[in-house]
Amino acid sequence: MRKLVFLDLDDTLFQSRPKCPTDADLRPVAYLRDGSAHSFMTAKQQAFWHLLDTNTTVIPTTARDLDSLRRVELPFQSWRIIDYGGIVLNPDGVPDAPWLERMTTASRNHLEDLNELLDHVATFIVQQGLSAHVRIIEDFDLPFYLVAKYREGRDGDLDVLQRVLIQPWVADRTSVYRLHRNGNNLAVLPRTLGKEHAVRYLIEILGGEWGELMTVGIGDSLIDGAFMAECDYSLTPRGSQLFGETIGRPLL
Incomplete structure (x- = not known):
């Protein structure tokens, strides 16, 4: 069974320097156009990435456009969902034609x-x-x-x-x-634009190609909840917006 992870990036897998713990062992992974490091992974995030990268097929599911995704130094080797789901890139980095046609109309x-x-x-x-x-x-x-x-x-x-x-x-x-x-x-x-639409689309076509899938959605924002709900399992970082509004709330 293939294991797919639909992974939000910013504030889920890495974040800007001011959002990092002051004593953290940081690894720069995302850069501005001028080449300066902008986003960093903590040691725990690095360990989490290693766990995902070595055991699953990771599909970045991000609001980033193609240019900013290219400035993320992580070896994404499969499909990619960018622009809040507006563009789906195949493993060769080419926009999926049926999805592009659909989003062009929208x-x-x-x-x-x-x-x-x-x-x-x-x-x-x-x-x-x-x-x-x-x-x-x-x-x-x-x-x-x-x-x-x-x-x-x-x-x-x-x-x-x-x-x-x-x-x-x-x-x-x-x-x-x-x-x-x-x-x-x-x-x-x-509302025609959304990570959840692209995730649903990829689960359908990849399930047809690969057979039964086990899917995980990982994100930090409330808006990510929609694409995470398309998956078999959902994860969110402690302290994230989504965490604070859901499982992080005290029981009444």
Whole structure:
């Protein structure tokens, strides 16, 4: 039986330096475009990676685009799910054609809405003097979702942007869009986009090729819960957003 692990990366397998324990034995594994180390694995994360890499087929399941995934120094050798599930790469690193066709149609259907929201958010940031920036994430010439981040440590500015503008916008369109917030990451995603859709798709086609599968989903964010629920087993790091909202809550 083949064992598949659908593995979120950032804040699950590694994290930026400020999020690491000060006394940790760290290994740099992800880099910025200028070549500087940005994300690190602790000793426990390194041991966890070794356990997965030597006993399972690991499929990174990440919001990262192709460029940022290439700057992760880990030997992913099988399929890869990137862009929140917008792109599925085969083991040769080529986008899976049927999935690309499906997501091309979905992307075109949401482009007008996302561009409209982008203009509203950019104008609001200037008018309110917020230290934040916003953009639409694209990969393979396809626009997928909108993301806003705060600058200069002013996380309260992102709170204002979320509460006053973005959250009401999504609330009026809950059947079409969803809101994701985890730290300095505020995203508006079409419901046609999601790691869970890509995971379900890969489980179906790989099960047809390889026979019976045992699947594990590993992630840290609330939004990861959807793709983890597609798997036979689910894991989340202690202290993660998902942990705090589920098994980390005290019993009443």
